[in-house]
Amino acid sequence: MSSAATLPAPSSLPPPARAVATPTAAPTSTPTTAITASILRIYAVFQRSPSLGPSPSVNAAFSELVSLCIRPYDSATAAAILEDRRVRAIANALRAKCSEGEFLLEAWWANRILAEEGRGEEAWTSLRAFPYYQNYMDLSRLELSALAAVHPAPIGSLAFIGSGPLPLTSICLSTLLSPPPRRIHNIDMSPQAISVSRSLCARLGGAAARLSFECADAKEVALEEFDVVVLAGLVGGSANEKREILRSVVRRCGNGALLMLRSAHGVRRLLYQEVELAELQALGLDVLLVVHPWNEVVNSVVVCRVRERGRL
Missing domain, CATH: 3.40.50.150 (Vaccinia Virus protein VP39)
Structure with missing residues (x-):
């Protein structure tokens, strides 16, 4: 269920973009290694962010994470990513960050629509x-x-x-x-x-x-x-x-x-x-x-x- 975080007021932030940049892996990296590294990097961005409300850096990080997670991986690749000890260590905390970010994004957008005072x-x-x-x-x-x-x-x-x-x-x-x-x-x-x-x-x-x-x-x-x-x-x-x-x-x-x-x-x-x-x-x-x-x-x-x- 949604957390009881304080709802952010509308601001001049631009609407969160859906476009994502595909990370480039080093030539010696395997696909799984590159994906795992990207997930860990994105989690580090969330940890450093003072808020997970809409902002250019947070929007880009969430968009990239979603793009990585919805790729049609084969079962062996998916298992290798999920069973990586570093990914397993952050999985629950990462989902909590996603929950908080989703709540704040939706709250920001709802407040923006209300602030515009449009009807119908x-x-x-x-x-x-x-x-x-x-x-x-x-x-x-x-x-x-x-x-x-x-x-x-x-x-x-x-x-x-x-x-x-x-x-x-x-x-x-x-x-x-x-x-x-x-x-x-x-x-x-x-x-x-x-x-x-x-x-x-x-x-x-x-x-x-x-x-x-x-x-x-x-x-x-x-x-x-x-x-x-x-x-x-x-x-x-x-x-x-x-x-x-x-x-x-x-x-x-x-x-x-x-x-x-x-x-x-x-x-x-x-x-x-x-x-x-x-x-x-x-x-x-x-x-x-x-x-x-x-x-x-x-x-x-x-x-x-x-x-x-x-x-x-």
């Missing part, structure tokens, strides 16, 4: 300029396709846990779902994130204005009424934390509800915590579908069904 289509135009807007649309389409494969019926209600200050997934779903669900509910533990995202959606109007919001801990929120519950990739910074959150969420879902989890595969696991599929059965879930993208969509999609309580 003008606000939508500003939102579509967000550098990863298309990535969110592509991920939302992928997730809806996965849901349709196991649940070929309209979605009546959906809860998104870990919506953050810029609830792009819910905004995308509000425009893509047809017929529109009676409720798309956003949950985050940060009061600031909820306040900013509620104001932003009111400014956007249309389908976004119908989204609802709640400031709550994922382990305590009531979820029985929802047909589909989505757990954001940043919810649970470690494997143990994600497992405990999942355990609580499953207990609070209704029998037969669909739980959609964002996971990661291959080197993308340096960006987001992987969901351990083998543990889901013991938590009361039946895994129905797993999708691993190989394009610019970073997250894997895991669709599960909550078993009836008598079968747990």
Whole structure:
């Protein structure tokens, strides 16, 4: 879930660029050695940065890291990168840096749109300029396709846990779902994130204005009424934390509800915590579908069904 970091005020910083520079390896370096060195160098940039909010150096570092992690590596190369002792030593801390940076980027952008004071289509135009807007649309389409494969019926209600200050997934779903669900509910533990995202959606109007919001801990929120519950990739910074959150969420879902989890595969696991599929059965879930993208969509999609309580 999003951290409770202080939301940055809009500034004159330019929008984060999506273009990345491909690092050049020394002639004697193997591809794996060059990639590992780049990951360690980027992590050092994060450590030296006084803030992981948008800035030219931080933007360039995050863009390069994402570009490195989403390359279509073969299994041997991916394993060599992830099992490097230096990479293993920083993996959890690197994911934490990514979580903080993503939160600050989204907060900065949401505050920028609010500061512009545009409404309706003008606000939508500003939102579509967000550098990863298309990535969110592509991920939302992928997730809806996965849901349709196991649940070929309209979605009546959906809860998104870990919506953050810029609830792009819910905004995308509000425009893509047809017929529109009676409720798309956003949950985050940060009061600031909820306040900013509620104001932003009111400014956007249309389908976004119908989204609802709640400031709550994922382990305590009531979820029985929802047909589909989505757990954001940043919810649970470690494997143990994600497992405990999942355990609580499953207990609070209704029998037969669909739980959609964002996971990661291959080197993308340096960006987001992987969901351990083998543990889901013991938590009361039946895994129905797993999708691993190989394009610019970073997250894997895991669709599960909550078993009836008598079968747990």
